[in-house]
Amino acid sequence: MSMLRLPPRTGSPRTRSARRHSRAALASFGPAGWVALGVVVLLVLAVVAPSLIAPGDPNAIDALAALRPPSWTHPLGTDESGRDVWTRVVHGARSSLGVGLAATAIGVAVALVLGFAAGLGPRWLSTVVARVIEILYAFPTLVLALLLVAVRGPGLAASVLAVGIATAPGYSRILRARVRGVADSGYVTAARLEGVGWWRRFGRHIAPNTLWPLVVVVTLGIGQAVVWVAGLGFLGLGALPPAAEWGAMLNAGRVYLTTAWWLSVGPGLAITVTAVALTVLGRALGRVSPA
Template sequence: MTDTVTTAPARPSWLKEFWYYFRENRGAVIGLWIFAAFVLVAIFAPVLAPHDPTQQYRDALLLPPFWQEGGRIEFALGTDAVGRDMLSRLLHGARYSFYVGIVVVAVAATGGIVIGLISGFAPKWLDTIIMRVMDIILAFPSLLLALVLVAILGPSLTNAMIAIAIVLQPHYVRLTRASVMSERSKEYVTAARVAGAGKLRLMFVTVLPNCLSPIIVQAALSFSTAILDAAALGFLGMGAQPPTPEWGTMLAEAREFILRAWWVVTWPGVAILITVLAINLMGDGLRDALDPKLKRS
């Protein structure tokens, strides 16, 4: 007589489970593919761009898209007021936008997570001070506060990224603190504390991994916010400075040509619109896939 051993069905891996819920949101999948294309364009911009983004062709000022000369299209998306190729500037502008998003999210998330963990484990008086400071920062309109900070630091792309990171940081602080407050009373945290785990181990090893899902979603949404704010600061002359091919700066340079050269305003605006929309759609998919309350059984 042989004994039969029944085994429970294997649980799908975390990645397969994530992709299963993520792909149910069709808009999120489309956003993911557009974002992937955006990343590839940012990486390979020097190879894809047909011209130097700062090269001025004085005999080709404000040429419309698909202008042909001698049966050959030299500037596929036209040229700007000083004869620079719009396509090349748009491709290189993707690099600046991607760079802004990565740096801002990294700085804001790192600082916000650390402060949020400290606030969640700190005594009540320190927690109150930290949260009131965050409330004060959130009380100001984000773009206005970023403008004030850039005015203090000086107009540049680096200072704009610092200002945007400071403005976005309170969102991570509040989100991390809320997650910590809901997790710290659970049994596994009590067991780790009884086992002799120190405060830092409890914060960064025991509790933090279980708080990452909402933080990842916030990071995706903050990426698009950083791109929009950097473009807004560039449009106002407080971000990237000419001749940097940053999309907001390109819009600022094209303001006076809106009526007679539509393409110099349209292409940077469309690039910002598509990129931010794709990232927001992808963020919705991340929320659906990572939030257990939204998962269907």
């Protein structure tokens, strides 16, 4: 008598569904998304441990090596003080990208308060917050940042605060619309009619379906914040010399565009690559939805 052989068990239906979702998510991420993720990892490494990529002092002066073109010794040449441009670009990631991350964190923190208050609060509060957001959103982000820096004064801390507050209205507007849409959805209404408590509805339905799209927008926003911080540095309102910051390096290199073009190419490429990588990564994350 032959025994009936059962097929091997490969896990519960929920586990198999999660595996299928993971494979689909990885496929939708795309090659460009993985390349962008690799670039972002290198940028994070430059922020956390820049000496691993470019050992040396970014502010070390060598007057005899001033304005040397790119070579094996100095891949991006040297500046007017003989400082290695490659080392300054790598170490400048901490100022430029770090400031962009800090500014985005401030903007998101303000947006979370305003967005959830407007989306889940009483109607009068939603109206007041919406009017405030619209007034601030009417100002271009860089103009609002310039206004805040003019009030507080130039400096790295002022740039972080200015760009953070200037980006908050855009995040708040997106979050408010998303929160109201999720809170009025059918599954949240059904959960409320079934007697599910407010905090459980918020933690299980509202927050997950609201914050994931915000993560995608924030990833795109970090690249924009880096560009705006560099813009403030280029105008002399960001990091003060001799700090290695990409915008300030561009400002210093504009005087030598015709004689030492490499002074602007290094920080310019760093800003461009950072903004493009974060934009591509944000769009790749937008194609991936959580299970």
